[in-house]
Amino acid sequence: MNSKYYLIERWSILSVFFLAFTFSCHGLENxxxxxxxxxxxxxxxxxxxxxxxxxxxxxxxxxxxxxxxxxxxxxxxxxxxxxxxxxxxxxxxxxxxxxxxxxxxxxxxxxxxxxxxxxxxxxxxxxxxxxxxxxxxxxxxxxxxxxxxxxxxxxxxxxxxxxxxxxxxxxxxxxxxxxxxxxVEPANENICLHSIAFFSVVGVCVAILFISFGFNIFLFRKLKNTKILLEKAKSSKKKATVVKNYSQLNRSTDLPHEYSEMGPDNRPAPPPLPYSISNRISPQS
Structure with missing residues (x-):
């Protein structure tokens, strides 16, 4: 897990604890x-x-x-x-x-x-x-x-x-x-009152802060996933364009179809000799 997300999640848990402690000091009941x-x-x-x-x-x-x-x-x-x-x-x-x-x-x-x-x-x-x-x-x-x-x-x-x-x-x-x-007993009254004053402010603020962080993380992940998808789509389109250009580069449009085949070393086969020259070459040579 990303350490940044881990830290935020742990602080979110602590903020909930602060709020629970605050209300436990003065939770009203019938x-x-x-x-x-x-x-x-x-x-x-x-x-x-x-x-x-x-x-x-x-x-x-x-x-x-x-x-x-x-x-x-x-x-x-x-x-x-x-x-x-x-x-x-x-x-x-x-x-x-x-x-x-x-x-x-x-x-x-x-x-x-x-x-x-x-x-x-x-x-x-x-x-x-x-x-x-x-x-x-x-x-x-x-x-x-x-x-x-x-x-x-x-x-x-x-x-x-x-x-x-x-x-x-x-x-x-x-x-x-x-x-x-x-x-509340007098010995614990000041502790509880100070806790209420402190944690009421800190707990609420921290809770609001991490709710905001959580929402921002959600948006960040959404945007990140969208960016990845766009990059993949762009990369696929680019690869398709390269393949298409390569195919066009290797296709000979000046020679008859039978002479446009690839040679054994993956290079285009050389064009045939002119008819007059080929007749002068003896088969023994």
Whole structure:
């Protein structure tokens, strides 16, 4: 193998390794999947676990549902403190005719992250106040915590978007995805952060560089093969021309056909003697 190609292929493998290392430091996953859940009330048989079963279909049968009330909530226990980055909420959405009703019931909700089951001990990372929220929404919530709570309420002094249902509300959560990672230990945190900073830049740049190199090599080989084919075709044409010229050179057009044969030494046979001279030569001579 050409040493140049060998070196490029080895560096390409290293660039993939750098990228894998970068993402392994902060690869996000749904840390709420199949975790323990609880909610303020249950509208049987739609228990709280339906919101963490991995099914994102937004039909009623796939959703965790509370009863109507002035205060409703749903909570997931992540099992340990996690580094949380964002939360995605799939609200019930199985009828286009009821979209406005669903959004009015969903409107005004909050998302809390805490280390205990008490909301007052937690951090509210999102609150819907101005417009009806979409029935599939994603919210940035950069916070550490063990519990994630969906909370909604109605009553005097509660701020909700204009047009929202005022008396009671309901939680109909088909899926709640919490994206985060395990908490990095302090001893390793700086190492990982520096690795992310360094390898994010180096890994991406090296990957782009060698993708470009790979493409250039592909084009180079294509052009090289094309050049070889053209040279072969040119050489064949040249050989054919030489053979043709040689044939024309050795063909005598001034002599009769019977005297244009080749001699024993591959040279044209000499022309015959004139008739008058040949008659004077005796056979004995």
């Amino acid at each position: 840390v709420a999947w199949n975790m323990s859940t609880v909610q303020s009330s249950v509208q049987s048989p739609y228990g709280p676990d339906l919101a963490v079963d991995g099914n994102t279909n937004q039909r009623e049968s796939n959703c965790a549902r509370t009863r109507y009330g002035r205060v409703v909530w749903w909570r997931v226990d992540l099992g340990e403190i996690k580094e949380i980055y964002n939360i995605k909420v799939f609200y019930r959405n199985d009828s286009n005719n009821n979209d406005s009703l669903r959004m009015s019931e969903h409107a005004g909700f909050s998302l809390f992250i805490s280390n205990t089951t008490k909301l007052k001990d937690g951090y509210r990372c999102y609150k819907n106040t101005d417009t009806f929220p979409p029935l599939l929404s994603k919210h940035a919530c950069a916070q550490r915590g063990r519990y994630v709570t969906y909370y909604n309420e109605r009553g005097d002094g509660v701020v909700v978007p204009l047009g929202s249902r005022r008396d009671t509300t309901i939680a109909e959560l088909c899926e709640v995805q919490v994206f985060g990672t395990s908490v």
